[in-house]
Amino acid sequence: MRIAVLLFDGFTTLDAIGPYETLSRLPEAETVFIAKERGPVRGDQGSLALVADRTLAEVTDPDIVLVPGGPGSDLAMRDETILDWLRSADATSTWTTSVCTGSLVLAAAGLLTGRRATSHWLALDTLEGFGARSTGERVVFDGKYVTAAGVSSGIDMGLSLLGRIAGDTFAQTIQLLTEYDPEPPYDAGSPDKAPAEIVAALRNEHATVFRA
Amino acid sequence: MRIAVLLFDGFTTLDAIGPYETLSRLPEAETVFIAKERGPVRGDQGSLALVADRTLAEVTDPDIVLVPGGPGSDLAMRDETILDWLRSADATSTWTTSVCTGSLVLAAAGLLTGRRATSHWLALDTLEGFGARSTGERVVFDGKYVTAAGVSSGIDMGLSLLGRIAGDTFAQTIQLLTEYDPEPPYDAGSPDKAPAEIVAALRNEHATVFRA
Numbered sequence: 001m002r003i004a005v006l007l008f009d010g011f012t013t014l015d016a017i018g019p020y021e022t023l024s025r026l027p028e029a030e031t032v033f034i035a036k037e038r039g040p041v042r043g044d045q046g047s048l049a050l051v052a053d054r055t056l057a058e059v060t061d062p063d064i065v066l067v068p069g070g071p072g073s074d075l076a077m078r079d080e081t082i083l084d085w086l087r088s089a090d091a092t093s094t095w096t097t098s099v100c101t102g103s104l105v106l107a108a109a110g111l112l113t114g115r116r117a118t119s120h121w122l123a124l125d126t127l128e129g130f131g132a133r134s135t136g137e138r139v140v141f142d143g144k145y146v147t148a149a150g151v152s153s154g155i156d157m158g159l160s161l162l163g164r165i166a167g168d169t170f171a172q173t174i175q176l177l178t179e180y181d182p183e184p185p186y187d188a189g190s191p192d193k194a195p196a197e198i199v200a201a202l203r204n205e206h207a208t209v210f211r212a
Numbered sequence: 213m214r215i216a217v218l219l220f221d222g223f224t225t226l227d228a229i230g231p232y233e234t235l236s237r238l239p240e241a242e243t244v245f246i247a248k249e250r251g252p253v254r255g256d257q258g259s260l261a262l263v264a265d266r267t268l269a270e271v272t273d274p275d276i277v278l279v280p281g282g283p284g285s286d287l288a289m290r291d292e293t294i295l296d297w298l299r300s301a302d303a304t305s306t307w308t309t310s311v312c313t314g315s316l317v318l319a320a321a322g323l324l325t326g327r328r329a330t331s332h333w334l335a336l337d338t339l340e341g342f343g344a345r346s347t348g349e350r351v352v353f354d355g356k357y358v359t360a361a362g363v364s365s366g367i368d369m370g371l372s373l374l375g376r377i378a379g380d381t382f383a384q385t386i387q388l389l390t391e392y393d394p395e396p397p398y399d400a401g402s403p404d405k406a407p408a409e410i411v412a413a414l415r416n417e418h419a420t421v422f423r424a
Contacts, residue, residue: 014233020226030259045232050261151390168398173410176406176410179363181405182368188388189387194384199388
């Protein structure tokens with residue numbers, strides 16, 4: 001089971017690490033972080049770089065493709081090298097997955113047309129604009145396409161996918177090993193639950209960020 | 213507000229990234245990943261390296277110290293260079309924090325003696341052995357010392373600490389931005405909730421990993 005995690009400048013680090021932390025523990029999984037060039041790829045905060053150990057060209061047949069989102073997805077979804085790689089990898093993948101605005105990159109590659117999918121709550125309209133049928137769900141399976149909502153939702157996606165691949169007992173084991181028994185100090189994690197003024201402020205602040 | 217995230221070989225990546233994703237968004241935060249040497253530091257799965265942009269010696273006065281855990285904490289807690297740096301940084305820090313077995317490293321540096329603290333559920337006895345008063349809580353504040361339980365609990369810690377530092381509205385804003393509205397597909401994230409045979413299997417498998 002070969003897992004390829006795509007990196008690009010300005011990705012959101014937790015988008016990648018949430019599902020990585022669970023999926024990479026699959027028995028005999030070989031996980032590889034890839035980018036257009038080998039070496040450090042800096043995330044959206046600027047203060048952290050993850051290392052891409054291989055180039056896109058070096059990893060042609062992953063079983064699982066994972067695309068994180070983040071502000072950098074805006075450029076990634078216009079990058080023909082990345083889109084071509086995604087189309088090619090998807091042709092033989094068992095699972096093609098994304099977190100947050102990573103689904104916009106998949107959609108820009110034409111892989112989500114007509115499919116049920118999700119994205120960051122601020123990007124759902126844009127996802128619809130690409131011809132996907134966006135849902136308000138946190139994790140969406142449509143055949144082999146698995147998309148997760150914003151940032152932290154990739155943890156839930158990773159565990160769900162683990163269950164499909166390796167069974168409930170294995171997924172529960174990894175949930176316990178990573179002590180995923182969430183106790184958020186607030187109940188403000190979705191636009192339906194957060195105070196209206198916070199939802200409005202983020203809609204205003206990010207009005208252009210999540211547009212294609 | 214200067215935030216230093218300590219890296220060492222064999223750390224668990226989500227331990228570091230969970231709280232990083234929230235704390236690094238503090239207004240005017242300057243976050244820096246540090247290690248004994250600059251450059252890539254490989255996590256516990258071997259398939260991912262994060263880049264340490266500065267050495268320990270280059271970052272002497274962080275406001276927030278964050279220590280992740282992972283299998284590598286076993287060596288980190290015996291590394292006098294790391295322990296000396298922690299004691300020195302702690303002398304002037306506003307917050308000294310850890311996730312998972314990062315608390316064992318803090319404890320080995322003598323910083324948690326007599327304090328209420330937590331760690332990965334498999335490491336609570338070891339934490340007690342260092343003279344801390346371990347609790348079963350997910351996030352523990354004892355003065356400026358903030359410790360989180362296993363791996364994913366660092367997300368909860370980060371949001372709680374954000375609230376203390378920048379207020380509830382800011383913390384809720386970051387919770388909504390990172391869409392932290394968890395929906396685990398199973399309810400097996402703590403030893404009290406997981407099937408007994410899974411708890412027993414992990415206790416057996418990791419019998420020596422979490423011992424000092």
